[in-house]
Amino acid sequence: MKFGRNNTCWCGSGQKYKHCHTEIDEKIKLYRMKGYEVPNRTQLKTIADIHGVRESGLRNIELLDYISEFVVDGITTEELDQRIYQKTIELGGIPATLGYEGYPKSVCISINEVVCHGIPSEQIRLKNGDIVNIDVTTIYNRYYSDSSRMFCVGKVSNERKRLVEVAKECLDLGVEQVRPWGFLGDIGQVIKDHAHACGYSVVRDIGGHGVGLSIHEEPWVSHVASAGTGMLLVPGLIFTIEPMINMGSANVHTSRRDGWTVTTADGQPSAQWEKTVLVTKMGVEILAY
Numbered sequence: 071m072k073f074g075r076n077n078t079c080w081c082g083s084g085q086k087y088k089h090c091h092t093e094i095d096e097k098i099k100l101y102r103m104k105g106y107e108v109p110n111r112t113q114l115k116t117i118a119d120i121h122g123v124r125e126s127g128l129r130n131i132e133l134l135d136y137i138s139e140f141v142v143d144g145i146t147t148e149e150l151d152q153r154i155y156q157k158t159i160e161l162g163g164i165p166a167t168l169g170y171e172g173y174p175k176s177v178c179i180s181i182n183e184v185v186c187h188g189i190p191s192e193q194i195r196l197k198n199g200d201i202v203n204i205d206v207t208t209i210y211n212r213y214y215s216d217s218s219r220m221f222c223v224g225k226v227s228n229e230r231k232r233l234v235e236v237a238k239e240c241l242d243l244g245v246e247q248v249r250p251w252g253f254l255g256d257i258g259q260v261i262k263d264h265a266h267a268c269g270y271s272v273v274r275d276i277g278g279h280g281v282g283l284s285i286h287e288e289p290w291v292s293h294v295a296s297a298g299t300g301m302l303l304v305p306g307l308i309f310t311i312e313p314m315i316n317m318g319s320a321n322v323h324t325s326r327r328d329g330w331t332v333t334t335a336d337g338q339p340s341a342q343w344e345k346t347v348l349v350t351k352m353g354v355e356i357l358a359y
Contacts (some may be wrong), residue, residue, distance in 0.1 A: 081306070082117040097251070098304060107301045109289070114306030115282055120348060122213035123282045123308055127346055127358035129161045130208040130215040134359075137206075141221040143198045147179045150204070151190035158208060166207035166214055166285050173330060178205040178218075180332075185273060185314050185322050185340040187330040198224030201234055203342050207285060216281050216310050217358035218344040229317070230339055236268045237315040237341035244293070244311045248347050248354035252303045258295030261313045271320035273340070276332065278310040281346055305351045312344035 079090035102108045115123065136157050140150060155176040158165050165176035173189075180188035180203040181196070188203075196202060205218035220234045240261045247256040265272045278291030289301045293313040301307075316322075318338030325331040334340050346358035 080111065080116070081114075094305060098302070101302050109301060109304050109307055113280065113288055114304060115308055115348075116306075119213070119282055120306070120308070122211055123215055123346070123348070124355075124357050126163070126208055126210035126213040127215035127217070129158075129163050129210050130206055130217050130346075130358040132161060133157055133206050133208065134204065134217065134219050137204060138219075138221065141196065141202060141204070141223060143196060143224050145196050146192050147181075147188070147190035147194045147196070148192040150179060151175045151177050154206060161208075162210060164209040166209045166216075170285060179203070180205070180340075180342070182339050183334045183337050185316070185332040185334060186276060186342060187324075187332050189328060189330055196223045199226055199230070200224075201226060201230050201339060201341060205342075205344065207281075212283075214281050214283070214285050215346050215358040216285070216344065217346055218312065218342060219359075220341050220343055232268075233270065233315065233317050233339055234341045236265065236270060237313065238343050240264050240272075240293075240313045240315055241311060241343040241345060244313065245345060245347060245354060245356065248303060248311075248349055250303060250305050250349055250351060250353070253298055254289060254291055254300030254303065255295035256297045256303075257311060258292045258300070259297040262294045265313070265315050271316045271318065273314035273316060273320055273322055275322065276314060278312045278344075280307070280309045282308045303349045305349050307349040308346065308357065310344055310346050312342055314340055314342040316340045 075088035079087045168176045175190045200223040202221045207216040243260040244257040262272050280287030318336040321335035348355040
């Protein structure tokens, strides 16, 4: 859809188009003409959308802050799931994973060699030495946010602690690459470079994703891409960065039994942190962590 220069801008800012998004849209057009992959307008969030995801993100952050004190030796992952569910409802939200494509729980809890999508259970108890990823996705007033953190249970080996630390460093380095007119591949390049330099591998088949109006949107975010490739980063894009860093091989497999649980192929530990980020005119805003 074309906008007249004196029309109110499509983004909802209330400004005339010529004073708001004309320059950005023209720049996107130039990149497209040069053959670069660029987002379409439906992938760019309006002012109202950004506010909505930001509000959802605040609740997602609060949920991860809240659950941290309960990640202790002996607790079942089912109890953690129930606490997340109740707290989400208290905050006026909805657990986005509950019922999503048949997923049965309100949160993903992945322990040690489980890379992602670990299903909470009364039969699974955290124990001393475990490293645990808790991945929360929240719907608030129809808007989605998504983030995860790693937790160390009791006395964790130095090897596992280092893996958790490097995974966090990979995420933070990736976030630093988020800037207008950069590329998604810039994120993947720094993540894989740092992980490999530290002696670890990066999961190739699972990546970040757009988020905001639904749980998974375009673009897909590779954590092993090359700089200067992939979609152009444009103000208004919202997506997750969530590198999964393995101590051993990058290969993973998905459980045939439940269709969800992803584990490392060699049984070695994996660690992951996740943030939801917004590309701004000046750089990046972290909406959920």
